Amino acid sequence: MPILSLIIFAPLLGALGIAFLPSSRPSLIRFAALGVSLVTFALSLGMLLGIRGQSGEFAFSEQLSWIPSFGITYHLGVDGLSGALVVLTTLLSWICILASFGPIQTRVKEYFISFLILETGMLGVFLSLDLFLFYIFWEIVLVPMYLIIGIWGGADRIYATIKFVLYTLVGSLLMLVAILATAFSHQAATGSWTGAFDLLALRGTITDPTLQILGFAAFALAFAIKVPMFPFHTWLPDAHVQAPTAGSVILAGVLLKLGGYGFIRFAIPLFPDGAHLFAPLMIVLSVIAIIYGALVAIVQTDLKKLIAYSSVSHMGFVTLGIFTFNQQGVDGAILQMLNHGLITSGLFLLVGIGYERTHDREIAKMGGWAVRTPVYAALFGFFLFASVGLPGLSGFAGEFLVLLGAFIVNPMIAGASTFVMILAAVYLLYMYQRVFTGPLSPFLKSLGAKLTDVTPTEILTLAPLAALIVVFGVMPTLLTSSFAKSVETFLMSAISVVGQ
Amino acid sequence: MNNDLLTLAPLITVVVGAIAVLVSDMITPNRNHAPVAVALAALGATAALLINQGGSSASALGGSYVAGPFVAFIGLLGISIVAITLLIAPAYLAARKYPTAELSATLLFALAGAILLGAATDLVTLFVGLELMVIPGYVLAGYAKRDPLSTEGAVKYFLLGSFSSAILLFGIVVLWGVAGTASLSGIATALASGKANAGLAVALALITTGSAFKIAAVPFHYWTPDAYQGSPTPITGYLSVGPKVGAFVLLIKLFVIALAPLAALWIPVMVVLAAATMTLGNLVALTQSNVKRMLAYSSIAHTGYLMVGIVAAGAGEAAGIAGVLFYAAAYAFMNLGAFAFLTALQGRPGATTQLSDLAGLGRKHPRMAILAAIFLLSLTGIPPTAGFFAKTYVILAAVQAGGPATILAVIAVLNAAIAAFYYLRVIVYLFMRDPAEPAVQVAEGPMLRAGLLIAAIGTVALGLAPTPIIEAVIQALAK
Numbered sequence: 001m002p003i004l005s006l007i008i009f010a011p012l013l014g015a016l017g018i019a020f021l022p023s024s025r026p027s028l029i030r031f032a033a034l035g036v037s038l039v040t041f042a043l044s045l046g047m048l049l050g051i052r053g054q055s056g057e058f059a060f061s062e063q064l065s066w067i068p069s070f071g072i073t074y075h076l077g078v079d080g081l082s083g084a085l086v087v088l089t090t091l092l093s094w095i096c097i098l099a100s101f102g103p104i105q106t107r108v109k110e111y112f113i114s115f116l117i118l119e120t121g122m123l124g125v126f127l128s129l130d131l132f133l134f135y136i137f138w139e140i141v142l143v144p145m146y147l148i149i150g151i152w153g154g155a156d157r158i159y160a161t162i163k164f165v166l167y168t169l170v171g172s173l174l175m176l177v178a179i180l181a182t183a184f185s186h187q188a189a190t191g192s193w194t195g196a197f198d199l200l201a202l203r204g205t206i207t208d209p210t211l212q213i214l215g216f217a218a219f220a221l222a223f224a225i226k227v228p229m230f231p232f233h234t235w236l237p238d239a240h241v242q243a244p245t246a247g248s249v250i251l252a253g254v255l256l257k258l259g260g261y262g263f264i265r266f267a268i269p270l271f272p273d274g275a276h277l278f279a280p281l282m283i284v285l286s287v288i289a290i291i292y293g294a295l296v297a298i299v300q301t302d303l304k305k306l307i308a309y310s311s312v313s314h315m316g317f318v319t320l321g322i323f324t325f326n327q328q329g330v331d332g333a334i335l336q337m338l339n340h341g342l343i344t345s346g347l348f349l350l351v352g353i354g355y356e357r358t359h360d361r362e363i364a365k366m367g368g369w370a371v372r373t374p375v376y377a378a379l380f381g382f383f384l385f386a387s388v389g390l391p392g393l394s395g396f397a398g399e400f401l402v403l404l405g406a407f408i409v410n411p412m413i414a415g416a417s418t419f420v421m422i423l424a425a426v427y428l429l430y431m432y433q434r435v436f437t438g439p440l441s442p443f444l445k446s447l448g449a450k451l452t453d454v455t456p457t458e459i460l461t462l463a464p465l466a467a468l469i470v471v472f473g474v475m476p477t478l479l480t481s482s483f484a485k486s487v488e489t490f491l492m493s494a495i496s497v498v499g500q
Numbered sequence: 501m502n503n504d505l506l507t508l509a510p511l512i513t514v515v516v517g518a519i520a521v522l523v524s525d526m527i528t529p530n531r532n533h534a535p536v537a538v539a540l541a542a543l544g545a546t547a548a549l550l551i552n553q554g555g556s557s558a559s560a561l562g563g564s565y566v567a568g569p570f571v572a573f574i575g576l577l578g579i580s581i582v583a584i585t586l587l588i589a590p591a592y593l594a595a596r597k598y599p600t601a602e603l604s605a606t607l608l609f610a611l612a613g614a615i616l617l618g619a620a621t622d623l624v625t626l627f628v629g630l631e632l633m634v635i636p637g638y639v640l641a642g643y644a645k646r647d648p649l650s651t652e653g654a655v656k657y658f659l660l661g662s663f664s665s666a667i668l669l670f671g672i673v674v675l676w677g678v679a680g681t682a683s684l685s686g687i688a689t690a691l692a693s694g695k696a697n698a699g700l701a702v703a704l705a706l707i708t709t710g711s712a713f714k715i716a717a718v719p720f721h722y723w724t725p726d727a728y729q730g731s732p733t734p735i736t737g738y739l740s741v742g743p744k745v746g747a748f749v750l751l752i753k754l755f756v757i758a759l760a761p762l763a764a765l766w767i768p769v770m771v772v773l774a775a776a777t778m779t780l781g782n783l784v785a786l787t788q789s790n791v792k793r794m795l796a797y798s799s800i801a802h803t804g805y806l807m808v809g810i811v812a813a814g815a816g817e818a819a820g821i822a823g824v825l826f827y828a829a830a831y832a833f834m835n836l837g838a839f840a841f842l843t844a845l846q847g848r849p850g851a852t853t854q855l856s857d858l859a860g861l862g863r864k865h866p867r868m869a870i871l872a873a874i875f876l877l878s879l880t881g882i883p884p885t886a887g888f889f890a891k892t893y894v895i896l897a898a899v900q901a902g903g904p905a906t907i908l909a910v911i912a913v914l915n916a917a918i919a920a921f922y923y924l925r926v927i928v929y930l931f932m933r934d935p936a937e938p939a940v941q942v943a944e945g946p947m948l949r950a951g952l953l954i955a956a957i958g959t960v961a962l963g964l965a966p967t968p969i970i971e972a973v974i975q976a977l978a979k
Contacts (some may be wrong), residue, residue, distance in 0.1 A: 069970045070896075107863075136883040143882060146924070150932045158928055162921065169920050173881075173913035180896045181906070188900075 003047050004060050004076040007086065008123045010040045011093070015116035018109060026108040030101050033112035037094035037119065044090040051083050051482075057489055058129065058200075059083075066133075070183070071193035075130040080483035081264065081334060081490075082126045085257055088341045089126065091464065092253040093119045096246035099349055099461045103245055103356060104152060111152060115246070118144035122254050126261060131179045132197045134266070135172070138222075138258070142168055145247070145255065153242040160235075160242035167235040171222035178218035182270065185211055203269050209498050216274025219267035220282070226259030229282075229319055230289040233312045240308035245352025248304065252311050253345035257337045260318045264330070264486075268322070269493035275323075276496065282323040283409070287416055289316030294423035298430065303351045303361040306431055307344060310387065313420060314340045314399075320417065321402035325494050329405020330487050331480050336398030338479060339386075339472065343395055346383040346465045350376070353458050357451050358444070363434050367441030373453040377436045379462055384432055386469050388425045394469045397476035507560035507567050510549040510575060511615050517542020518608035525601035532593075532600050536586050536947075539604035543579045543586075546611075550575040554975075563683075564625040565616070573825060573976040574618030574749055575611075580958070581742050581832050582607045587951030588840040589734035591943060596849050598643060598732070607738070610636035614746045617753075622682040623672045626753055630668075633746045634661055634714070640735045641727050653730025660713060660723040668710025675703040675758070684758040691761040704762060707754060708769055714747040717807065718777040721800050728796035733846055733853070736792065737839025740799040745828045748806055752821055756813045763814040770811050771904045775911050778804025782918040792842055792853040794922055795835070798879065801919060802831055808908050809894040815901035822973045823894035829969055830878070830886035830962050837875040837955030840948065844868060847943020858926065860935025865942045869930045871956050878959045880923040881916045886962030891916060893970075 014036025021029050051059045058077030066074045078086065097115060104111050121144065124137030142165055150161035183196035185208055195201030206212060225232040236256075240248050268275040293313030300306035314336065321333025353376065354369075355361055370377035386393040389400075399421065407414035444451055454462075472479055505512070520542065521535045528534055554572040559565060585607060590600045613633025620626040638661060642654025676682050678699040679690040691700070712720040728736045755766060781800030788794035806827050813820030842853050851857070862869040878885035891912070898909035944952070962969055 067967050067970065069967065069974065136888075139883045139888070143877065146927075147931065150928060158932055161932075162924060162928070165924060166917060166921060169917045170914065173916055174910065176892065177895060177899065177906075177909050177913055180892065180909075181899045184896065184900045 002062050003043065003050070004062055004078060004127050007040060007043045007047060007090070008076070008120055008127060010043060011036055011116040011119040011123070014039075015113045015120075018113055018116070021109065023109045026105075029109050029112055030097075033097050033116060034094060036116060037090070037097050040119065040123075041087075041090040041094050044087050047078060048083050048087055051078060051080065057485070061129075069193065070132075071187075071196040071198070072132045073130050073198065074133060075198060076127045077129045078127055079486045079489075081486035082261070084334075084338055084479065084483055085126050085254075085261060086123055088257070088338055089119065089122050089254050092250060092341065092345055095345070095349070095461045095464065096249050098457065099249070099352065100244070100246045101457065103352065107151065111148070114144040114147045118148070118250065122250075122258065125258050129199045130197050131183070131199060131202070131266070134199075135176055135179055138172055141255065141258070145251070148247045149239060149243045152244040153247070155242075156238070157242040160238040163235045164239045167225050167232065171225040171232075174218040175222035178215045181211060182206060182215055199266065199270070203493055204497050206270060207498050209273065212271045212273040212498060213277060214274075216267055216271035216278060219262065219271065220278060223259040223262040223267055224285075224319075226262065227256055227315050227319055228259070228312065229285050229316070230292055230312070231285075233289065233293075236312060237305050237308040240311075240348075241302060241304050245348060245355070248348040248352070249345045252307075252348055253341040256311065256315055257341060260315070260322065260333065260337050263319070263322050264334070264490055269490065272494045273496050273498045275494065276325075279323045279325070282319060283406075283413060286316045286320035286323065287413055289313065290320065290417050290420045291423070294420045294427060297427040298423070300427075301363055303354070303363055303431070303435070304348070306363070306427065307347050307351060310424065310427065311340070311344055313424065314344065314387075317399050317402045317417070320413070321398075321405055324402075324405035324409045325491065326405050326408050327487060327491060328401050328408065330490060332398050332401025332403075332405055334483055334487070335394075335476060335479055336402060339394040339398050339469070342465050342468050342472075343383055343386045346462055346469070347380075347387060349458075349461055349465075350380050350383060353454060358447060360443070363431060365441060365443040366435040367444065368437065368439045369444060370436040371440050372444065372451050375459075376454050379454065379466070380436065381432065382466060383469075384428050386473070388428050389421050392473050394472035394476065396473065503558065504560040507553075507558040508565065510546050510553065510567075510571075511612055511619075513542060513546045513549060514608050514612040514615065517546070518605045518612070521601055521605040521608065525599075530599070532590050535601035535604040536590055539586055539608055540583060542608060543583050543611075547576060547579050550579075559621075561625070564622045565619045566621050567619060569972075569976040569978070571615060571618040573972055574745075575615045577745060577829055577832060578611045578614040578742065580954075581738065581745070581836065582611050584836045584840070584951045584954055585734055585738040585742075587947045587954070588737070588836075588843050589732070591945045591948055592732060592734050592843050592846060595847060595943075596644065596732070603640070603643065603735075606636040606639050610742060614742070614749070617746055617749045620753065621684055623676055623684070623687075623758075624682055626684070626750065627669060627672055630714070630746065630750055631665060634665070634743055637661070637739055637743050641731045641739060643735055644730075644732050647730070649730035650732065651730070653727040656723045657727035664710045664713030664720070667706050668714070671703045671706025671710055674699055675707065678703060684753055687758040688760050691759070700762070704759065704765060707759070708766060711747070711751055711754065712773060714750060715744060715803050715807070716800055717773045717803055718780045718800065721777070721781070724800060725793055725796045728799070729790070729793045733792060733839060733843045736796070737836050737843070740796065740839070741832045741835050744799070744803065744806075745832065748810070748824055748828060751810050752813070752824065755810060756821060760814070763816075767811055767814045767904065770807060770814065771908050774804045774807035774811060774908055776804075777801070777807060778912060778915045782915050782922075786918065786922050788922070789855050790853055791855060791858065791926060795838060795842075798919060798922070799835065801915060802835075804915070805891060805894060805912055806831075808898050808905070808912050811905050811908055812894070812897035812901040815903065815905055817897045817901045818977060819893070819897035819900055821977055822970070823890075823897040825973045825976060826893045826962075826966070826969060827890040830890035830959070833955050833958030833962065834875050834878040834885070834887050837871070837952060837959055838879065840952045840955055841868065841872040841875065844942050844944050844948055844952070845940055847941055851941065855926065855929050857940045858929040859933035861929075861940065861942075862931035864935055868942055868944070871952055872930060873927050874956055874959055876923045876926055878963065880920045884960075884963040886959045886966075889963050889966045
């Protein structure tokens with residue numbers, strides 16, 4: 001059974017089905033979308049269980065000829081790394097759809113169709129093993145996200161969404177040139193287009209030093225913009241602030257991971273020499289992102305913007321870990337991706353829940369929120385401590401491993417980055433103190449009875465994330481063992497190929 | 501002689517069809533649908549004949565007309581372009597009390613020119629084909645004869661068009677003299693063995709200038725925006741696609757075949773022209789608030805992308821020509837689709853095509869807006885649409901060719917990002933703004949709907965399953 005195709009296209013089929021439902025029945029549409037996303041989630045869990053039983057690097061491989069003139073195939077496969085990210089995607093997708101039930105009241109049908117197409121695009125990126133197919137899914141992700149921010153976003157949504165698309169397009173179009181150059185070099189070397197776009201056939205065969213450097217640069221730019229690494233991060237705060245809650249969650253939870261995943265799956269294994277050449281630069285940029293993101297987060301006055309900048313800082317750990325090229329660093333980077341996906345998604349959900357009641361995110365107007373809504377405050381505190389990196393919650397393990405990996409490369413880098421764990425505590429706790437503790441602020445008081453505590457539905461969206469944060473916090477090896485083989489292969493493929 | 505007639509059958513059918521349209525209009529005047537029906541029948545017959553000839557390599561007229569897969573491809577593409585135009589134009593023209601018979605006949609004459617252009621193997625036939633294709637264009641540009649804008653555009657188009665034809669013709673004559681033969685392959689052979697001389701330099705300069713006018717490459721593009729904006733919208737759609745495809749066939753024949761030995765000389769010129777064309781076209785398109793004029797400038801940018809393929813072909817990559825042909829097909833469907841959409845918005849005379857007119861259309865007419873979004877995304881080059889694969893194809897050819905072509909490829913993709921800004925801005929108006937007051941009227945009759953649908957199917961199919969067209973293109977070049 002082609003389970004990977006089923007997982008990718010189940011949301012798309014669901015979106016097609018929803019297109020035929022009457023717009024006049026929004027609740028039917030909502031539950032249909034939820035159903036589709038839950039089915040996809042269940043399928044992905046089934047896939048996860050099956051991965052271990054499969055031999056070989058990639059499980060459930062599917063390969064069909066698509067554009068034979070250029071050796072382009074429909075090639076899918078899953079390993080521990082992509083499997084974990086796929087489940088993260090399907091989990092966050094149904095959570096987001098559930099979390100959109102209340103906030104999205106206009107053009108409900110179009111919203112859920114966009115969201116399900118987005119899910120298909122993201123899953124396709126994680127499961128593609130053909131560069132051309134990967135690129136197509138990579139670009140498909142742009143369109144629904146563009147619509148989600150642009151139609152259902154805040155006041156400045158059009159500026160934000162165009163900025164998001166243009167930033168991403170510039171990077172990805174250069175990546176397209178690099179993909180084509182890589183494919184052609186394969187064709188020139190072997191005399192045939194067979195396998196010219198196939199990741200597995202290309203890995204370790206690109207020995208042209210110029211292509212190694214330029215190819216890596218083009219791929220890295222595309223992924224660096226997506227992660228986003230400093231100095232390409234400026235689209236992120238705008239996009240986050242303007243996006244609807246679910247858009248922010250999926251942006252932070254999955255879209256940023258596409259960049260990190262791209263580095264691990266494509267950029268570095270294809271162009272290891274280019275990667276080693278650029279590694280010092282990438283490490284420096286990562287450290288800048290880690291510190292700069294945290295410093296800027298401290299002075300933010302908008303809750304969502306604060307968390308957006310904290311994302312820049314946290315994602316800096318991912319790229320730092322990847323470019324240490326050692327097991328601790330890469331393990332930590334992947335853990336950090338998954339944990340950031342769980343924790344920051346939770347924080348964005350919580351900010352959204354607060355916004356539903358106050359229609360404001362200005363930190364200065366808040367204060368003493370905990371008095372009125374203790375459960376909300378407690379949940380916020382929980383995710384906040386996870387984000388700070390409290391040992392026992394999942395945020396800690398990833399950052400710790402990355403720092404360990406960085407220490408092996410250069411203690412200075414590790415030292416500089418460690419400071420940020422203090423900075424993270426500063427900006428998050430300082431924010432928490434201003435928003436939740438002390439006497440009730442006049443603004444919150446003026447809302448009166450509208451300032452209700454979290455509803456059971458909202459708890460349902462947060463509970464799975466919280467549970468996983470605890471589980472993976474206590475037993476990070478559950479995760480690291482699941483992608484141990486992927487990391488091993490990655491480290492092997494990151495060895496120089498030029499001049500052998 | 502008998503064989504000649506058989507070989508020329510598609511060409512003859514088109515011309516007979518055009519005359520039949522005019523005759524039918526004389527018998528039953530002022531009927532809007534009869535001429536279109538006759539023209540569509542002629543198109544169908546021509547298509548059948550072309551497909552039938554697809555495998556042959558029969559020649560006629562003393563070898564200056566060669567049938568085969570290349571003509572079949574160009575002819576079928578031309579037939580699709582004319583057919584879509586004929587489907588979307590009548591309602592628009594009828595609402596403004598312009599006839600459809602003349603349009604149908606003129607388009608068929610232009611198609612005859614395109615077929616001749618595709619089949620030509622010598623300079624004279626090539627030039628005759630070109631003129632036969634572009635002169636109907638001047639007529640069409642001035643089709644709205646009571647509209648001063650249309651007349652102005654037509655006059656500009658005509659003057660610059662004949663001017664450039666003269667330059668081109670002069671260059672062709674000098675080339676003929678230098679090479680001693682009018683045969684395209686003969687010229688290539690003569691040039692490969694002969695030495696460069698002053699006459700050749702003059703010929704090359706004149707031919708390059710004349711061709712650059714024909715494809716509207718920067719800085720020879722000034723006639724385009726006015727001609728395009730002044731013409732009736734469906735005719736603008738045709739003008740932005742049909743003559744452009746024809747002009748690129750001319751480029752393939754002149755530069756890639758006849759002047760191939762001089763590639764080292766014309767490639768640098770073409771690289772600069774291509775880079776300037778796409779960049780300027782896109783930058784000016786950015787500043788337009790009228791969608792029709794924006795599409796006119798963006799068509800200049802698309803000329804630049806097509807030239808990337810010509811550069812790659814000049815550098816010896818067969819994939820370059822294949823890329824140009826694929827791009828031409830993709831561009832035909834997506835751009836005609838975009839113009840069909842604009843035509844639908846201009847059901848009433850006087851309706852404008854300002855960006856603000858499109859506000860909120862996604863809510864009032866979701867199906868129409870979704871089709872428009874597909875065309876715009878394809879023009880942007882977002883997968884899985886025809887425009888994406890077309891761009892990929894020419895870029896792939898350029899990367900294969902290496903050297904300056906690769907730099908051109910990078911410039912092309914950066915340009916695609918600029919283009920994304922203005923194409924997506926239209927989508928912003930369609931879906932993200934509140935409806936305009938008074939809301940724009942959408943007029944879609946069954947014919948317009950069919951035209952839109954054909955364009956949309958072409959745009960999506962060429963993106964999702966490009967293989968049949970790729971194979972047709974490769975087959976068209978294998979001779």
